[in-house]
Amino acid sequence: MKRREFLKSSFLFIAGLSFSNLLKGKRNISFAENKESEIFVGKGENFEEVTINVIEKMGGIVKFVKKGEKVVIKPNIAWNRTPEQAANTHPDVVSALVKLCKKAGAKEIAVIDNTCHAWNITYNASGIKDAVERAGGTIKPPINWKRVEISGTEILKEAEILQEVLDCDVLIDVPVVKVHGGAKVTLAMKNFMGIVKDRGYFHRTNLHKCIAEITYFIKPKTKLIILDATRILLTNGPQGPGEVKELKTVVGGTDIVALDAYGTTLLGKKPEETPHIKIASEMGLGEMDLSKVKIKYV
Numbered sequence: 001m002k003r004r005e006f007l008k009s010s011f012l013f014i015a016g017l018s019f020s021n022l023l024k025g026k027r028n029i030s031f032a033e034n035k036e037s038e039i040f041v042g043k044g045e046n047f048e049e050v051t052i053n054v055i056e057k058m059g060g061i062v063k064f065v066k067k068g069e070k071v072v073i074k075p076n077i078a079w080n081r082t083p084e085q086a087a088n089t090h091p092d093v094v095s096a097l098v099k100l101c102k103k104a105g106a107k108e109i110a111v112i113d114n115t116c117h118a119w120n121i122t123y124n125a126s127g128i129k130d131a132v133e134r135a136g137g138t139i140k141p142p143i144n145w146k147r148v149e150i151s152g153t154e155i156l157k158e159a160e161i162l163q164e165v166l167d168c169d170v171l172i173d174v175p176v177v178k179v180h181g182g183a184k185v186t187l188a189m190k191n192f193m194g195i196v197k198d199r200g201y202f203h204r205t206n207l208h209k210c211i212a213e214i215t216y217f218i219k220p221k222t223k224l225i226i227l228d229a230t231r232i233l234l235t236n237g238p239q240g241p242g243e244v245k246e247l248k249t250v251v252g253g254t255d256i257v258a259l260d261a262y263g264t265t266l267l268g269k270k271p272e273e274t275p276h277i278k279i280a281s282e283m284g285l286g287e288m289d290l291s292k293v294k295i296k297y298v
Contacts (some may be wrong), residue, residue, distance in 0.1 A: 015160035037287040038294045039253035039262055040049040046231045046251065051096035052227070054252040057298040062174045064223040067105030068167035073097050073137070075228075076175050076191055078241045080125045086233040087240045089176045090121070091131035093228045093250060096170055109137040110164050113194045116239065127168060140164055145197050155206055155214040160197035171221040173256070177263050178233035178240075182207055184274045187224045187240050187257045187263040208275035215280055225259050227251040230264050257286025258293045265290070 042054040053138045055061055066069055073090035083090050094111060115122045119141050123129040132139045144163035147181065150156050155185045164169060175191035182203065183190050192214045193199050193203045202210040229249040236242030257280050261271035271277045271288050281288035 011158050012214045015192060033181065035150070036294050037253075037255040037258045037292065037297060039251055039258055040256065040296050040298050041262075042250045042298045045248060047090055047092035047248070048096040048099075049092050050230075050248070051226065052100060053119075053251075054250050054298055055096075055100060055224070056225075058252055061100040061104045064172075065104040065106050065170050066103050069102045070108045071106045071110070071170045071172065072163070072164050073101070073109065073111045073172045073174060074191060074195060075111065075113060076186070076194065077095075077119070077126050077128050078116040078123050078194065080117040080121050081240060082125060083127050084244070086176060086178060086213050086230070086231045086244045087238065088126040088128065089103070089174050089228045090230045091127035093174060093226065093230065094128050095131040095135045097134035097174060097226065098132055098199065101172075102136045106170075108168075110140050110168070110260045111137055112142055112162060112164055113139045114142040114162065114197065114199070116195070118230060150197065150217045153213040153216060154209065154221075156210050156217070157243040159201075159214070159217075162195045165218070165221070166194045168221060171218065172224045172226065173222050174226045174228060176233070177227055177229040177266055179235065179237035183211065185264050185267055185269060187261070188263070189229065189260055189276055189280060192218055208279060209255040211276040212237055212279040212283060215285055216283060219285060221257070222256065223254070225253055225256055227259055227263050229263070232266055236269065255286040255293070257281050257288050258290070259286075261288050261290055262295070272289075282287045 078086040081087035180186040
């Protein structure tokens with residue numbers, strides 16, 4: 001084949017792939033299709049140590065947090081529940097992240113959530129306020145908001161977002177694994193509803209689509225995702241009280257769709273049965289098919 005013919009055929013092939021992606025509605029095809037998605041699963045009695053071990057196996061905290069950066073850690077602190085009730089992220093998992101970020105030389109380490117019950121109650125009842133302060137971080141109330149325009153989305157065109165999240169260099173997403181009456185599950189993507197002031201808009205409009213689209217918006221800042229599956233809520237989610245199962249498990253990664261897909265299996269569900277996971281996968285935000293994900297037990 002002559003060089004000119006080769007270049008022409010190569011161009012047509014690449015153009016065909018791009019057009020195919022457009023037809024599928026993939027707005028963000030930066031998710032590396034040539035790079036195998038990985039998630040890391042750790043297990044043990046000491047949840048702080050398990051969390052640290054998972055992140056070390058991922059390449060260490062310095063892979064995600066650089067000296068002098070502003071870090072926001074976003075757990076689920078929504079409910080007036082104790083750690084044993086599995087409605088909020090476990091304080092030991094959050095504490096481990098604060099300590100690691102401090103060790104990496106982060107300039108600021110803020111922990112924040114737009115809670116459902118009053119924040120001054122949930123921050124204390126969850127044990128997270130005490131854990132964060134003992135570890136050397138700062139826990140902040142959800143009171144500073146900024147309205148932003150969101151482009152590249154179909155439904156969520158604007159939102160009021162926590163100022164701390166908009167200003168940070170690194171966002172660490174650390175949800176607890178549990179069921180949810182409306183969204184079916186609440187995992188890493190659903191946890192981003194806690195950075196938005198008007199969550200009611202999501203419920204009034206198209207909950208699953210909005211969850212995927214807020215993930216699309218905030219994904220560039222989200223450098224690390226940790227699923228807290230130390231104990232999971234199987235019934236009466238998201239606030240409980242309900243049936244709690246102790247798994248003593250922490251899962252880490254950077255592919256938010258793969259992590260949510262894996263999280264559904266811990267709850268006895270299938271990822272394709274959760275609409276926001278399927279929508280996010282179709283948007284190119286990550287890999288939903290766990291047969292294509294490398295799962296490493298550490």
